[in-house]
Amino acid sequence: MKVARLIAATGVRMRTTAVAVFLLALAMVLAGVVVVLLLENSLDRSVTESARSTGLQVARQLAKVGAAGLSDTGVAATGDAEAVTQVLDARGHPVTSDPAIATLPPITRARPGPGQEIVETRTLAIHEDSSSYRTVSRLVYGPGGPYTVVSARSLMPVTDASTRLTLLLGLIAIPLLGISGLAVYRSVGSALEPVERMRRTVAEVSTTDLSARVALPPGSDEVHRLAATLNSMLDRLASAQAAQRRFVADASHELRSPLSTISAALDVSSQHPESMGTDELVPVITRETARLRELVDDLLMLARTDDATDRPSRTEVDLDDIVRAEAERVRGESTLEIEVRAWPAKVHGSEAQLRRAVRNLVDNAREYAKERIRVSSSVHDDRAFVEVSDDGPGVAPADRERIFERFVRLDASRQRFYHGGTGLGLAIVAGIAARHGGSARYLDVTEPHYPGAHFRIELPRIDLPQDEEED
Incomplete structure (x- = not known):
């Protein structure tokens, strides 16, 4: 209840602005997540393809000259510090490796079969830094026996790119949300300005003068229809007020007629008792009193038919x-x-x-x-x-x-x-x-x-x- 009252107290402009900013922020977050995921997926495929390409180059050399024709320098011929290659013999022992991993044991236990390729994501500690690498392993037949070529490429660029993109989107979103919130706040205020003018006009309408009418804004939207409805309501109120005044005036006139007759008869009887005695006075008063009673009964019945709160038994x-x-x-x-x-x-x-x-x-x-x-x-x-x-x-x-x-x-x-x-x-x-x-x-x-x-x-x-x- 307290939260509901607090929200209601903020006003239409603030509530509308808050909802618009929230929805925009939600849309931006969803869009940012989609963009970052697409970027990561694209870069991830690129890293895998790069590792596969490097492994294929080494595999071709092995197929031609065997392990004896390779050297550490040849394995690391790409010169890419984020990519390493390792060649394993049939028993899984390193035959030759990239200089950066020359002292490391086999970086994977994957043993692909003929024509098979195994793609993995592994954590390697190179230069005392542990990071994720994408490894592509394939079996190669060449002089000296079968070999397993393992090509690994760091996933750090993918992580760095997604982090930088996320930060960039966040930095862009903050001022964009502020500008959008201000624009929505001003736009809602501009849209509600005709309503405020209507409020001021209706507030100035008094019970004694119902002639004022609300100015109709251009267009045929909800605000225009609201103004037309208010004017129609004021017309009905003015008509009801005029009818009430006519009713009061007519009722007063109808009541005054028998009262005047009774008053005149009593005056004549009191001032000239010899001209109007009791026998003549009583019928006049009785007749006019009956008229008064009938009129009062009718007025009470009309009041009941007008009273929406009156609930007679049905x-x-x-x-x-x-x-x-x-x-x-x-x-x-x-x-x-x-x-x-x-x-x-x-x-x-x-x-x-x-x-x-x-x-x-x-x-x-x-x-x-x-x-x-x-x-x-x-x-x-x-x-x-x-x-x-x-x-x-x-x-x-x-x-x-x-x-x-x-x-x-x-x-x-x-x-x-x-x-x-x-x-x-x-x-x-x-x-x-x-x-x-x-x-x-x-x-x-x-x-x-x-x-x-x-x-x-x-x-x-x-x-x-x-x-x-x-x-």
Whole structure:
């Protein structure tokens, strides 16, 4: 955890630079290892070929004149201090050797057969210095018997070359890593500069003024899309703030109306008791108090539908049962003709909220219907529907979207809901539907018996048992 917090505290630029430098260093190390290995392999083959070539020269002389025709000087005719040659007889005893190893026993115990060549790497102590040598042994037939020619060449040049190359690559890598790290650090800083400008712009945005917008950088990369997303977020915040202000203003206006009526009635009653007695005052206060209670209840319901943290208990709800219950309620309270088409439809949600949504639609239809209302529930695919239709004046096409907004007032024919309404009924319907993963909308349909308004609530359905669907 401490390491994670320490890494997080270094910032994006430092983390990116560190990762880039680490990866570059890793790549350079791998490349250096490959180069050094290739060089060693090439030099190693070169040393072996050089030892083989020297041995072949001596072998040709042996094949012609035998050991008697050789001398120490002839064996060491190459003059190369890093290469030595030794000729062994059939018993493995030195016949002649390079002066540098004249006092040494046989430098190898390899005994190659006819046409065979044995290559070894051995450590030889020459001039009191021990080092690795590549030895090539071959059998030669010549005057005086078979001989074994052993040609050895020091591997010190290979080691020295690889060491110098490794040191050189290291010396080059250190400044290269530093320059690369600085370049990455500056490049990341330059790439993040638009983000920093966005941060400063957003930091200057206040809750009272959401008009500022982030400047869009050129191109269509992630930074450009981030700026566009921030501007879209600011647009949504500004729209939500404006809607909230309108809501507060409308709610204040709606609350002030009944309060003003109650206050005026009380003033008249107190100053002119002879003109407004208790019998006249109580009905006015009762009526306006009911309006206040209805408005407050609607505002609380809207607050719950807006509150994402509100988690009402959810169960399996039968929409067809709610449809039948609301239809029976309206039959008992009005003389309208109520048509019910309740097809089994089961959803998962809050029964109280769903009942409130259906009731709002039914009360809205009852307020504006002339003779009949139709309430229905149905299913299609994975969706469940509740529809409410009436034969009233309907809603103008221009108003069919905004009627689900809060405190919307239409023309005089459809101004308010049942009992005067609050202008929040359809907004509550839309909010409840959205909280249940569905939607509420006005249907653009025309039917002979129901030429008025057609509202639909659409919700995700729950599969019904086979026997229940058949019923």
